[in-house]
Amino acid sequence: MxxxxxxxxxxxxxxxxxxxxxxxxxxxxxxxxxxxxxxxxxxxxxxxxxxxxxENREAIARELCVRGFGELLAALEPGAKVTEPLERLSVMGAAYVKFGLEHPETYRLIFMEDPRLSTELFQGGSDGAGPRSFGLLARVFEDLRSAGRIADTADPGRLAETVWAGLHGIVSLKLTCAAFQTSAEKLRETLTETLVHGLPGLKPAR
Amino acid sequence: MxxxxxxxxxxxxxxxxxxxxxxxxxxxxxxxxxxxxxxxxxxxxxxxxxxxxxENREAIARELCVRGFGELLAALEPGAKVTEPLERLSVMGAAYVKFGLEHPETYRLIFMEDPRLSTELFQGGSDGAGPRSFGLLARVFEDLRSAGRIADTADPGRLAETVWAGLHGIVSLKLTCAAFQTSAEKLRETLTETLVHGLPGLKPAR
DNA sequence: ACCAGTAAATGAACGGTGTTTACAGAACGG
DNA sequence: CCGTTCTGTAAACACCGTTCATTTACTGGT
CATH class of the missing domain: 1.10.10.60 (Homeodomain-like)
Incomplete structure (x- = not known):
């Protein structure tokens, strides 16, 4: 048979x-x-x-979305193994930006086209590529907190979303507005560095 | 006649x-x-x-882009009058995010569709709505630096681009990935707060 | 070996799209 | 009044996603 x-x-x-x-x-x-x-x-x-x-053209696009996101996740995974959390943040951030710039159309498809294409990626408990990759980033801040290196009141999830948004902003602006002068990698560096340590040499108003 | x-x-x-x-x-x-x-x-x-x-459909879209960006600039301008730079950063950031969420399709047209639609916005010396609105943001950091409140080595332009990218990331993720849990305004708050002061209570690894 | 039934594939059509071009009509300046 | 110039359009071209009736190919059962 x-x-x-x-x-x-x-x-x-x-x-x-x-x-x-x-x-x-x-x-x-x-x-x-x-x-x-x-x-x-x-x-x-x-x-x-x-x-x-x-079913239709959109169904094909959705499938491409899922696979594309899988590639993104795969690109992030090596960096997730770095032990020191802050270094991990740096490495994963760089990998994220690199992926976006090297696969612009894939990135657009996932994050910049119709919302319907990506919705399924981000739901379903903690399985699913969306929550998984988000978890990788959130763990950076969970690790920092459980090691007592940031305040107990800090919200790892919110910090992770903020970082993700920042990285996404860098990639997507580079993909649509050629106007920005600074290179994506330098922006990424400034973003993480400043998010971690704040504005360099900041003093309060007197 | x-x-x-x-x-x-x-x-x-x-x-x-x-x-x-x-x-x-x-x-x-x-x-x-x-x-x-x-x-x-x-x-x-x-x-x-x-x-x-x-000339064609794209020409209409370009014109709509220019006008849409004009509205964005107008939405940012009131906040630019705030004296204290850090408060100004906060107010302008909030106005930016608010504009994006309240005019999603206009925002998409400017920042998330074809790059050709927005290119003309961001060139031409310091006139043009693009450079003008960017200048408003950059001035925050110029003011901080000239008041000796951040390091001389800090690059206002780069910091402004980083903030802009972060804000754009928040808006554009909200417009395409409903997945993100935290509200845009809270993300905006976390972004600026953390960019200014760094991770709360950060201690180095020991 | 044949037949029935099923699954795969398709041609043709429907109702859309942006854009071009040859043509008609009106309005104007001389 | 005539010729030119400008405004507007119908019709066509070359596409698009999608549907459906029909044909083709094949397989399991007799």
Missing amino acids: GISERKERQRAELREQILRVARDMVVKEGFSALSMRKLAEAVEYAPATLYLHF | GISERKERQRAELREQILRVARDMVVKEGFSALSMRKLAEAVEYAPATLYLHF
């Missing part, structure tokens, strides 16, 4: 091929250039065939 | 009406819902007529 298995395999294979080609199109020319007709042409099937494997 | 002036006036009026209706469409349903045909229908002209007033 290996025959239906082969069919299942072929089905999965085509699905995979569609996603591969779709990914290429997005990476090369952005999400808006992902056309169902061109995609069908590229995989050498009729447009209607795509709808046997995906 | 008031006749050609009247024509000129009528021409400008139609142009303005097109922009008004286009703005409404964008504000209500987002940039992607801005259709030349629907726009033509709404102003009761044939689609081709729109091309007598704008």
Whole structure:
């Protein structure tokens, strides 16, 4: 009875091929250039065939989102192993920014296009790539707190969200407003450094 | 010879009406819902007529961008009058975030769509809304430095870019990833507070 | 070996999109 | 009054995502 298995395999294979080609199109020319007709042409099937494997264009984009986020998570994981929390913050932040700049269209797809594309990434208890990667960042501050190195009143979750927002701001501004002069890496450095130590040499008003 | 002036006036009026209706469409349903045909229908002209007033759809979007940024600048200006620099940072930051959340589609158009839409905003010496509003933020740190309240070595421009990126990160994440739990205003507060004073009660590793 | 039934694939259509162009009409200056 | 200039448009072009009736291919059962 290996025959239906082969069919299942072929089905999965085509699905995979569609996603591969779709990914290429997005990476090369952005999400808006992902056309169902061109995609069908590229995989050498009729447009209607795509709808046997995906509900619609958005479903393809969602799948690309999930996989893209998986890559982002993978890019963050090495840095998460650094022991010293503040150094870890630095390394992971740099990895995040690097990923965003090296995969601009993937990053756009996940974080800058339609909210519907990314919602599923960020729900579901603590499994799911979204909460997982967020957890990696939050642990920096949990570790600092449990080591008594920051105030007990500090909220690790909120600090992590703040850092994430800052990193995202750097990447996404670089991707849309070429105007910013400072390099992304220097901005990232200033961000983490200043978030940790405050403004250099700050004195109160007198 | 008031006749050609009247024509000129009528021409400008139609142009303005097109922009008004286009703005409404964008504000209500987002940039992607801005259709030349629907726009033509709404102003009761044939689609081709729109091309007598704008080069193409993108040109309309660019104009909306410029005006939207003008509104943002106007929203920032009151806060820029606050004397105490750190309080000014707080007030302006809050105004920025408020603007982004209250005009999501305008904000998206300026900062999260095609880079081509916003490029012109950020060039041209120190005139232009882009550099002007950036200057407002940079002055916070210039003032701090010239008052001897932060280190001479601190770079006001870089600090301003960092803050801007952080604020933008907060707004744009709120607009695309509903996932984030903390409210935008609390994130903004944490961002500025922490950027100024560093992590609360930080002690070095021992 | 044939037949029924199922799954895969498609051609053609529907209703949209931005944009161009050839043409019509009105209004104006001389 | 005529010729030019400006305004406006219908029609077409080349796309787009999606649906559906129909055909094709194949497989399990007789």
